[in-house]
Amino acid sequence: MERITRVSSRAPAVAPTLADVAERAGVSRQTVSNAVNNPDLLRGDTLARVQEAILELGYVPNRAARNLRTRASHLIGLRMSPVQEGTANAAMDRFVHSLVWTSREAGYHVLLFSGEGPDPLEGYDDLMRSTAVDAFVVTDTYLGNPQAAWLRERRAPFVAFGRPWDDDGAKHPWVDVDGAAGTELATTHLLDKGHTRIAWIGWRKDSFIGEDRRAGWSRALRERGHATTGLASRVEDTVWSGREASAVLLDEARPSAFVCASDTLAMGVLHTLAERGLHPGHDIAVVGFDDSQVAQVVHPGLTSVRQPLEEVAIAVVRSLEDLLATPSQVGEGLLLTPTLTVRGSS
Amino acid sequence: MERITRVSSRAPAVAPTLADVAERAGVSRQTVSNAVNNPDLLRGDTLARVQEAILELGYVPNRAARNLRTRASHLIGLRMSPVQEGTANAAMDRFVHSLVWTSREAGYHVLLFSGEGPDPLEGYDDLMRSTAVDAFVVTDTYLGNPQAAWLRERRAPFVAFGRPWDDDGAKHPWVDVDGAAGTELATTHLLDKGHTRIAWIGWRKDSFIGEDRRAGWSRALRERGHATTGLASRVEDTVWSGREASAVLLDEARPSAFVCASDTLAMGVLHTLAERGLHPGHDIAVVGFDDSQVAQVVHPGLTSVRQPLEEVAIAVVRSLEDLLATPSQVGEGLLLTPTLTVRGSS
DNA sequence: TTGAAAGCGCTAACAA
């Protein structure tokens, strides 16, 4: 039983405006505006009368008009990079979910746009200049932050998910996950399990993120006095590369465990193990990175470093709010720590 | 070397307006507006002069003002359902990518929003009444279309990705993928490989989509005169359920192949096979549904039915354009055919 | 082919 009577649930042909509400409540338009945006300013009975009129008419402020007047859209722009088929990479999608969720609570919506091609700047310009969004969340910082300088120069508010790797003096706010801490966690976990020869399969050297994650692996091994020599491989982020690299490492370095820069590479390791009749978690331990769906559903479960994307989203939105409230403020950086989800593969 | 001189690439402190351009070009504001929206109306030299001024000033029309005036936002609303951890389901994310891409070409952006809870209507109302979006794309039709009737009653333009299963008389436009055709394709593929005892693992009976996909399996078997009795199982969409169901079926019905309603369930089958030392594609064939990343990267590759989500997005956007151009028009339905991506598991 | 007037719905600034 619906108790509340929604008078206008049938949606009137034409949407009511402030003026309609004002007339109905017997007040001025400004008073209605205040009732919506600054209810504290009204006297109790006036507020009640206006709110009743609002309810009766089913009034909802027109966004375009409000945007025009306040010069704000309450929209956050996010560029979506194309899906990568054949990989396990879906961190971006998980992040989008978290961001949408968190933004809503802050009164923002997420506007998705796509760059035409490889140019990461494509698409930002138009949205910014047409005042379609209030700010951007920049995620594709894997090769440094070409966008950061560019957006900064154009005075576009933005928060980056990802460190300004190549620019220590960067003054924009950012949030990132400590990849090295993640792989260190993974490596220590394996060391605790008794493994000593732990191999690394990561990305090519020009990847900042890849080098960061690799550092966690080597740090953990060195701290416990174990060797890293000959145990590392740097390849492309594909299943095939992970398979090849692990095959070579198994033959030449005889590791008992693998730590990988991504779940995609870890899946490659699982391929090699399957081909050789080896059982992950039993014969050889494997740890991936990103706690993708793949890690969650593959047999016997892939242990993986999980980025706290929900927290990232919260921090990003908070940062965005600060930024929009105080545009001149110097941005801060925040580094979050990932966790390790242990499954059958280790 | 940048050849084109972007005079205002440094972004002026305050964005230029129509009036600024008009003054610079020595014409009226209206003429500038026409230069942007109806260039055909201008004489060649006037147009050139105005365009030059636009370029020099770096003028981009203000979206809020335009939206207010034209009562259109060129935004498409899409509700994101929460991520399902522990499953392989990511069709939604792939679809979002395609939709963003396709929308851009049609001059639209995608606005993401999230429902608060299980109520699929939550969130639509506010966006619609505040004229934040021009239309919606409705995707969560797995339990019929409660949104359809609701949105229709409120005169909200929308296109559904998913059939109006429970309402033959539905008059809204929709695009869907023929699930039965997909599983029929999968089953026929297995029959061609020599399998005759092909089991089905699908969803509970109250799932329209699940029953549709199941129909393709049984149709293919019946057409070739093979049995279906005792070969089907209906469970929840989890890896665990798929594992359990396949274990029972293997013991009781001795199938040589499995067709599943989802990659998640298919992964469950792979678990059972791994536990029994059976090799997918060699001892037992397995086919999933959705061609998820999981299917793509798992060893030895999971054969899976692939929904043509790019085509779906194109059809949805086209439908949306028709709808917005001719609001009164009766919506049509379009059923697309999936393909089968064959991998090692079959 | 171009221009002038009007107003979309809202809120900031100020006045009562």
Added chain:
DNA sequence: TTGTTAGCGCTTTCAA
């Protein structure tokens, strides 16, 4: 505490 005035930047309508 409430109301009045003005105008955000644009496009529709109509006149020149």
